[in-house]
Amino acid sequence: MDLFGLGISELRALLEKREISSADIVESICRRIDRVENNIKAYITVTKEHALHMAEHADKEMKNDITKPLLGIPVAVKDNICTKDVLTTCASKILSNYVPPYESTVTARLLKDGYILIGKANLDEFAMGSSTEHSSFFPTRNPWNTDRIPGGSSGGAAAAVAADECIAALGSDTGGSIRLPAALCGVVGMKPTYGRVSRYGLVAFASSLDQIGPITKNVKDAAILLNSIAGKDTRDATSAHMDVPDFTAVIGEDIKGIKVGIPKEYFIEGMDPEITVAVQHAIKQLQSLGAVPVEVSLPHTEYAIAAYYVLALSEASSNLARYDGVKYGFRAEAAELMDMYLKSRSEGFGQEVKRRIMIGTYALSSGYYDAYYKKAQQVRTLIKNDFENVFKTVDIVATPTAPTPAFSLGEKIHDPLQMYLTDIFTLSVNLAGVPGISVPCGFTSEKLPIGLQLIGRHFDEEMILKVAHAFEQSTEWHRRKPNL
Amino acid sequence: MAPKETEPVKFETIIGLEVHAQMLTDTKIFCGCSTLFGAEPNTQTCPVCTGMPGVLPVLNKKALEFAIMTGLAMSCTISSHSRFARKNYFYPDLPKGYQISQYELPICEQGHMEISVDGEVRKIGITRIHMEEDAGKNIHEGTGKYSLVDLNRTGVPLMEIVSEPDMRSPKEAAEYMKKLRTVLRYLNVCDGNMEQGSLRCDANVSVRPEGQETLGIRTEVKNINSFKFVEKAIDYERKRQIHVIETGGQVQQETRLWNSAKAVTESMRSKEEAHDYRYFPEPDLGPIMVGREWIEEIRSRLPELPDAKRERFVSEYGLPEQDADILTGERPVAEWFERSLAAGGQSKAVSNWMMVELMRLLNEENKSIEACLLRPEQLAGMLTLIDNGTISGKIAKTVFAEMYKTGKDAEAIVKDKGLVQISDQSAIEKAVEDVIARNPNEVERFRAGEEKLIGFFVGQVMKKTKGKANPTIVNDLLKKKLT
Numbered sequence: 006m007d008l009f010g011l012g013i014s015e016l017r018a019l020l021e022k023r024e025i026s027s028a029d030i031v032e033s034i035c036r037r038i039d040r041v042e043n044n045i046k047a048y049i050t051v052t053k054e055h056a057l058h059m060a061e062h063a064d065k066e067m068k069n070d071i072t073k074p075l076l077g078i079p080v081a082v083k084d085n086i087c088t089k090d091v092l093t094t095c096a097s098k099i100l101s102n103y104v105p106p107y108e109s110t111v112t113a114r115l116l117k118d119g120y121i122l123i124g125k126a127n128l129d130e131f132a133m134g135s136s137t138e139h140s141s142f143f144p145t146r147n148p149w150n151t152d153r154i155p156g157g158s159s160g161g162a163a164a165a166v167a168a169d170e171c172i173a174a175l176g177s178d179t180g181g182s183i184r185l186p187a188a189l190c191g192v193v194g195m196k197p198t199y200g201r202v203s204r205y206g207l208v209a210f211a212s213s214l215d216q217i218g219p220i221t222k223n224v225k226d227a228a229i230l231l232n233s234i235a236g237k238d239t240r241d242a243t244s245a246h247m248d249v250p251d252f253t254a255v256i257g258e259d260i261k262g263i264k265v266g267i268p269k270e271y272f273i274e275g276m277d278p279e280i281t282v283a284v285q286h287a288i289k290q291l292q293s294l295g296a297v298p299v300e301v302s303l304p305h306t307e308y309a310i311a312a313y314y315v316l317a318l319s320e321a322s323s324n325l326a327r328y329d330g331v332k333y334g335f336r337a338e339a340a341e342l343m344d345m346y347l348k349s350r351s352e353g354f355g356q357e358v359k360r361r362i363m364i365g366t367y368a369l370s371s372g373y374y375d376a377y378y379k380k381a382q383q384v385r386t387l388i389k390n391d392f393e394n395v396f397k398t399v400d401i402v403a404t405p406t407a408p409t410p411a412f413s414l415g416e417k418i419h420d421p422l423q424m425y426l427t428d429i430f431t432l433s434v435n436l437a438g439v440p441g442i443s444v445p446c447g448f449t450s451e452k453l454p455i456g457l458q459l460i461g462r463h464f465d466e467e468m469i470l471k472v473a474h475a476f477e478q479s480t481e482w483h484r485r486k487p488n489l
Numbered sequence: 490m491a492p493k494e495t496e497p498v499k500f501e502t503i504i505g506l507e508v509h510a511q512m513l514t515d516t517k518i519f520c521g522c523s524t525l526f527g528a529e530p531n532t533q534t535c536p537v538c539t540g541m542p543g544v545l546p547v548l549n550k551k552a553l554e555f556a557i558m559t560g561l562a563m564s565c566t567i568s569s570h571s572r573f574a575r576k577n578y579f580y581p582d583l584p585k586g587y588q589i590s591q592y593e594l595p596i597c598e599q600g601h602m603e604i605s606v607d608g609e610v611r612k613i614g615i616t617r618i619h620m621e622e623d624a625g626k627n628i629h630e631g632t633g634k635y636s637l638v639d640l641n642r643t644g645v646p647l648m649e650i651v652s653e654p655d656m657r658s659p660k661e662a663a664e665y666m667k668k669l670r671t672v673l674r675y676l677n678v679c680d681g682n683m684e685q686g687s688l689r690c691d692a693n694v695s696v697r698p699e700g701q702e703t704l705g706i707r708t709e710v711k712n713i714n715s716f717k718f719v720e721k722a723i724d725y726e727r728k729r730q731i732h733v734i735e736t737g738g739q740v741q742q743e744t745r746l747w748n749s750a751k752a753v754t755e756s757m758r759s760k761e762e763a764h765d766y767r768y769f770p771e772p773d774l775g776p777i778m779v780g781r782e783w784i785e786e787i788r789s790r791l792p793e794l795p796d797a798k799r800e801r802f803v804s805e806y807g808l809p810e811q812d813a814d815i816l817t818g819e820r821p822v823a824e825w826f827e828r829s830l831a832a833g834g835q836s837k838a839v840s841n842w843m844m845v846e847l848m849r850l851l852n853e854e855n856k857s858i859e860a861c862l863l864r865p866e867q868l869a870g871m872l873t874l875i876d877n878g879t880i881s882g883k884i885a886k887t888v889f890a891e892m893y894k895t896g897k898d899a900e901a902i903v904k905d906k907g908l909v910q911i912s913d914q915s916a917i918e919k920a921v922e923d924v925i926a927r928n929p930n931e932v933e934r935f936r937a938g939e940e941k942l943i944g945f946f947v948g949q950v951m952k953k954t955k956g957k958a959n960p961t962i963v964n965d966l967l968k969k970k971l972t
Contacts, residue, residue, distance in 0.1 A: 087543045100542065107536045109543060208542040212772035242547050242774050320772055323575050326586020327540045331638065342636075346579055369577070369767035378769055 008033035009169040010486065012222040013078055013229050016172060020067065020077055027063040027077025027121065030172070031056045034079050034123055038170050041489045046145050047165035049084045050092050051124040059121040066119070074233060076119030081171035083162045084125035085132055086217065087206040088112050091122065095208050096140035097130045099328045099335045099353030109206020110241065111175060111217050111234045118233045123171050127161030130355045131325065132182055132210045134158050135427040138418050139357045146414070147190060148487040149453055153411035156186030156427075162220050163190040168489055173230055174220040179210045180313055181406075181431025183218045184443040188406035188456020191445045191485065193473070194220045195227045198464045199438035200245035202231075203238030209324040211317035212243075214435040223483055224444060224474040228252035231466060247464050255471040261295030263472060266399035270306035271430055277409045283447035283455040284405045287476065291403065294475055299399050303391040308384045309433040310425060315368050315381035316436075322365030328353060360421065385436045392437040396462045401472055404430050406443040406456035430458060440466045444473045445482035454482075498735075499699040502727040503707070504662045504692060505616075505654035508669060509647050510679040511623065511687040512555045518622050518646035519546030519589065526685070530628075530639035538644035540584030545773050548573075552646035553596070553777065555678040556620050557787050559648060560597030562672050562794055563615045567784050571596045573620075573771035578764050581638050582625035590649075591619035592768040596777065602672070603796060604664040613665055614653030621647050648679070654693065654704070659723040666690055666719050671795050675820045683715050690719060694726045696734070705730070706740040710754050712747045722747040726754050798823055806836035815844055821858045829865035834872050842868055842889065850893050862896030863889075871899035881960055883951075884908050912959040914966075917950070920958065921966045924949045935971055943967060 008016065008030050019025045035053050042048060056079055063077035082088060085095045087105035094100045112122070129139035137145040137160025145160045147153040148168040155164040159176030163186030166174050176183040178196035187194025195218045202217045209215060219230035229252075236249045267288060272281060288298050330336035330349030337348035354362070368377040395402060408429055417424045434441040439460055446457035457476070461469040477483050517524055520537035537544045560567050574592035600615035625643040629636045650669065656662045670681035670688060681688045695707035708730070713722045725747075730740045744763070745754040793801070795817050802813035802823070817823045822843070829839045847868075851858060871888055874880045880888060880903055891902045903909055911917060924946060925932055935942040943964075950963045 085543075087541075093542070095542070103542065105536075105541065105543070107541065107544075204543075205545050206543045209773075240547060241545050243545075243772075319769060323577050323587050323767070323769070326577060326579065327542070327584060329579060329581075329586060331581045332539060332584055333541070342581065366767065369769055371765045371767070374767075374769070 007037070007169075009037040009172075011172070013075065013173055013226040016078060017074070017076075021072070023067075027060040027067070028057065030077060031060040031079050031121060031123070034169075034171060037168075038124075041148075041168050042170060044146060044151050044489065045148055045164050045168050045170065046143050047126055047161045047168065047170050048081070048124040049094055049096060049127050049140075049142060049161070052091060052122050055091070056121050056123045063119060063121065073117075073119035074229060075115060077121065078119070078172050079121045079123035080115060080230075081124050081126045081162055081165045081174040082112060082122060083128055083159050083174070083176045085128060085177060085208040085210075086112060086175060087208065088122060088125065091125065093125065093208070094142075095131045096128045096142055097354065097358070098141045099349070101141070101335060103334050105206075107206070110203035110238045111206065114234050115175075120233075124165070126159070126165055126174060126176075129158035129160070130358050131208065131321070132158040132177055132179055133321070133357055133361050135181070135185060135424055136412075136414075136417065137161060137186070138414060139355060141355050144414055147411045147453075148489060149191060150411065150451070152413055153453065154189070154414055156189035156407070156411060158182040158186075159194070159220060160186045163187050163192055163194060166190070166192045166220050166222060167487060169486070173222065173226050175217055175230070175234070176220045177207055177210075177215055177217050178435065179214045179317060180435050181428040183220060184406050184431050184441055184456065184458060185428065187220055188443045188445075188458075189411040189454060191448075191454030191482070191487070192220060192222060193224055193227050193442065193444050193477075193483070194218065195231065195442040195466070195469075196434065196440060197231060197235065197466055198245075198440045199435070200243055201247070201440070201464065201466065202234050203236075203241040203244045205238055205240040209320075211320040212324060213320060214313075214317055216435070224442075224470060224477050225253060225256045227442070228256055228470050228474075231470075245464070250467060252466060252470055255467045256474050258471050258475075259295060260291070260472050260475045263296045263401060263468075264399040265291055265296045265298050265472070266301035266395050266402040267298050268301050268303045268306070268395070268402060268404060270303050271404040273408070275408070276405070277449070279449045280405050280408065280410065280455050284403070284457055287446040287457045288403055290479060291472070291476060294479055296472070298403075301395045301399060301402070303388075303395060303433065305384065305387045305391050306433060309388055309436060310429060312381040312384035312388070313428075313432040313436055314364070314425065315377045316385060318361045318365035319368045319378050320365070322362045322369065325354075325358070325362055357421070388433055389437045392433075392439055392460070400462075401468055402460040404458045404460070406430060406458040410449045410451070410453035410455060434460055439463055440469055442469045442473050444477050445485075446476075446480070447482060448485070500696045500727070500731050500734075501699050502657060502659070502723075503654045503695045503697065503704060504656035504659070504723060506652045506656070506662060506665060507691045507693070508650045508652075508666070509689040510650060510673055510681075512552055512646040512648060512678055513680060514549055514551045514555065514646055516549055516551075517644035518549045518552045518620065519644055522644065524645050528641055530637070530641060533641040534643070538584070539640050540586075546589060546771075548774060548777070549646060552620055553779070554787060555646070555676075556596045556618060556648050557779065557784060558676050558791060559650070559673065559678055560600060560618050561784070561788050561791060562676055563597070563600035563602050563618070563650075565597035565600030565615060565618060567779060568594060568596055568598065569779055569781070570594065571777045571779070573774045573777070574768045575771050576766045576768055578766060580624070581636070582627050582640070582643070584625070584640060584643060588622060588624065589771055589774070590621035593770075595619035596779075602665070602668060604661065604668050606658070606661050606664050611655070611661060613655045616651045616653050618648055618650050621649060623647050654695075659720040659727065662692060662723050663716070663720040666716065668795075671818060675792055675795055686714065689714070692719075692723050692726070694723055694730070695740070696727055696730045706742050708740065708742065708754075709744045710747055711744060711757065714747075714749070718747060718749055721752065722754060725752065729754065792820065806830070808836060808840055812837075812840045812844065816840060819858070825858050825865045829868045832866035832869035834865075834869035838872050839868060842872070846886070846889050847893070850890070861893070863893045864896070867892055867896075867898055874899050874903060878910060878912060878959065879903065880908060880910050881957075883960065884910060884956060908957060910959050911954055911957045912962060914962065917954070917958050917962050918966055920950050920953045921963065921970055924953065925970055932971065943971075946971070
């Protein structure tokens with residue numbers, strides 16, 4: 006097998022045995038990118054030169070017997086995570102020329118662990134979307150069927166992992182932006198507990214919901230990446246003072262007796278029947294591994310979408326105010342200050358971003374605040390309570406990750422509401438702040454991947470990694486590769 | 490059109506002040522940049538305070554401590570649980586497009602401060618004190634097409650201290666500002682410099698006919714950028730409002746700017762044009778939890794405040810109210826005074842020398858007492874020389890000026906300059922006799938009843954002895970010899 010098709014732990018083992026060099030891996034990945042990238046369009050920036058240089062450096066370190074968890078491994082980073090001296094655009098015209106003068110905490114931690122940046126992955130502009138069609142530059146295509154979307158907003162990162170254009174990737178997840186594209190591209194994607202991973206350097210969409218997480222070829226790799234990026238950061242006041250366990254330690258443990266909650270609200274009318282079947286099979290599979298399915302209820306689920314969009318867009322309307330053409334990024338020529346603001350923002354932001362800024366601005370307006378923002382916060386508390394109640398009786402919750410498989414490019418682009426419904430199963434997890442993971446659990450008759458979502462208690466990523474890994478290892482889904 | 494001076498109906502003025510105080514922390518409120526004033530533009534900045542994509546704020550604990558100190562000094566309730574909020578508006582000097590401030594749940598609430606106006610003590614309520622970040626500065630220079638932005642000041646910690654509408658005259662407002670400045674300087678949380686903008690005052694002003702219960706429509710007067718304008722600006726505004734009402738008009742709720750060159754307030758924006766700041770809780774900063782223990786620890790470190798110090802100076806040192814008031818106006822002055830006392834100075838004498846000579850010399854040079862070469866112990870030393878008759882009060886003035894200039898001890902100066910008082914009866918007698926012998930005309934006039942000429946004789950004797958003769962002995966001898 007070509008090196009580009011392997012995961013982190015396999016490659017690290019080969020590197021440790023000196024059977025391959027980091028340069029071999031990077032060259033293999035570069036060849037792969039040359040071959041498939043035109044069809045996939047996963048990257049906004051490919052940092053080939055830089056990666057080859059870093060590989061040389063990694064190989065030197067290995068010669069000196071230096072060992073690091075990610076030494077010599079090429080990783081793609083979603084283009085809303087700041088990388089010092091490397092273009093970081095958020096797939097927006099307004100930041101099309103923005104080169105950060107600083108390194109995000111997550112990439113600084115990856116650097117410390119020896120990773121190699123291979124490229125900056127495409128996304129929906131400012132992570133606002135579920136299909137990666139809202140990138141200002143170009144849409145990314147699903148490696149399993151290039152007429153289909155890869156999901157979003159981390160569509161570039163998920164597609165790059167699925168198409169073997171990198172070994173692993175970092176995405177960000179505000180309402181499902183890691184888990185959804187992971188499911189639709191047939192890879193593993195995890196959103197850690199809110200506060201588990203520093204957000205410093207992640208260009209904010211909705212500050213109280215955003216979280217960075219791994220997108221990988223298997224569950225163990227997700228644990229390896231999480232090990233590297235997790236932990237308190239003094240630069241992020243919302244990062245938690247929590248001990249960080251070795252997340253790979255639970256990989257391989259059995260799941261006998263683990264209670265798996267199946268929330269009835271997540272099996273709804275209008276869901277793709279093939280997905281219902283695949284997820285039910287997955288639950289049976291968990292049962293065969295010794296887990297105990299229990300029907301549970303998350304009664305406020307139906308209010309999650311409304312609450313999510315009010316809160317996320319309110320925060321977004323404020324977070325995106327800094328893109329005004331004054332300090333960096335795109336500036337439209339204008340004679341007056343007000344014109345400069347209006348033109349820079351009108352021309353710099355895409356339709357979907359503008360739509361969301363307007364909704365958020367409206368929701369926060371004087372006289373509407375109580376009816377929208379405050380009410381949505383109350384709903385958020387109820388949804389959080391729902392999860393806390395359920396976790397009194399079960400250890401983990403299993404649901405489909407998405408209600409449908411990957412849809413066609415252009416299918417929902419003019420119907421924002423339909424597009425928003427794509428996140429129906431993922432965004433409650435962000436509202437509650439709990440961790441969630443999507444693992445491949447089957448394919449539709451059209452050979453499109455289906456994802457199983459596993460949700461855990463606050464800061465209990467170990468539980469979802471353990472169950473996800475046991476499930477993954479008992480199936481063959483993660484071994485399938487798209488035909489490219 | 491000048492506002493009318495006469496008021497047929499008596500009007501009452503209602504004033505509340507919103508004061509912004511820059512805190513004296515070393516670093517900014519949400520990043521580690523220096524707060525140093527006057528550096529080259531955009532050199533005291535980092536990704537956080539310039540609002541780069543992806544950065545996050547982290548609260549400077551010192552700023553929180555300063556706000557709590559101020560709250561305690563003003564008898565506020567300190568919130569165990571408070572929050573930051575975002576105030577959203579666009580302006581080039583505001584790099585994030587929002588200011589991190591506090592809205593609901595400020596750090597301090599419900600305090601008060603006492604002021605004294607024309608001998609009457611008034612209690613002014615403090616509605617709230619909250620923390621926020623300062624904005625940068627737009628620089629409009631030359632005739633270029635562009636304005637420049639300096640972000641050095643962006644993120645410097647501010648306290649906003651909001652009073653109740655408890656003041657009833659421009660003079661009370663001015664007193665309140667003075668008192669506030671004194672307290673902030675005592676706490677060493679703000680340098681209180683209005684001209685440099687480290688203390689800023691916005692006034693909410695309304696008027697109503699005396700006896701009326703409901704409040705009149707208020708205006709907010711901004712840009713009062715000097716202590717001397719507090720009273721002037723508010724006085725102008727109350728007269729303007731009274732004039733509007735008396736000529737059949739209605740005061741409009743609006744924001745007005747004080748124009749110090751024209752000495753008027755001018756409309757800036759109406760209520761309809763007011764911003765909708767779309768406040769909401771700052772999601773990047775969690776709730777601020779302040780434990781009782783920490784509050785008590787801060788309270789225990791509070792310095793003695795001006796009111797308490799003034800009362801103590803009266804009761805402990807027997808100073809007149811006026812002396813105590815002046816000496817406690819600035820903490821370093823009060824400390825200077827007490828150090829001089831500790832070195833043996835007698836309270837009223839030290840007070841007199843400080844208030845008359847020292848303050849005059851410092852004022853002439855526009856110098857602070859901390860920068861003064863003369864040390865309080867040295868004043869005490871000089872007073873001992875007066876008390877034991879080594880020098881006269883008159884000589885002491887010369888000695889004091891020299892001490893102030895050089896920082897040398899009084900004793901050394903007296904010795905170097907040969908300023909020891911002559912108390913030797915025979916030496917003075919000789920000079921007295923000489924003066925009497927040389928001025929027969931004056932002696933005759935004196936003896937004829939022109940008694941004020943005694944001053945002339947004293948002067949002549951002092952001149953002859955180069956001012957060193959003991960004035961008491963000179964007086965006694967002259968009187969004896971002339972009569």
